[in-house]
Amino acid sequence: MYKCMNCGNTEKFFGHAEENGDVIIYKNDFNDDTETYNWIYKVSENNWNSKLVIESCYFCHSKNIKKL
Numbered sequence: 001m002y003k004c005m006n007c008g009n010t011e012k013f014f015g016h017a018e019e020n021g022d023v024i025i026y027k028n029d030f031n032d033d034t035e036t037y038n039w040i041y042k043v044s045e046n047n048w049n050s051k052l053v054i055e056s057c058y059f060c061h062s063k064n065i066k067k068l
């Protein structure tokens with residue numbers, strides 16, 4: 001749980017999600033006229049982590065957020 005130390009908000013924040021995990025990257029042999037390669041990124045679902053990063057208060061935009 002997070003709390004804005006400026007306005008006391010504990011409900012809503014701005015932030016983003018960081019995702020890290022193993023991927024398998026390979027060339028897709030796609031026969032068309034352009035000779036461009038399509039690169040496929042395949043997510044290995046066994047090792048995928050999502051991390052939430054809280055950046056600022058939704059209401060007052062303060063970055064003084066404390067993790068409770």
Ligand SMILES: [Zn+2]
Pocket residue numbers: 004005006007008009057058059060061062
């Ligand atoms: Zn706030």
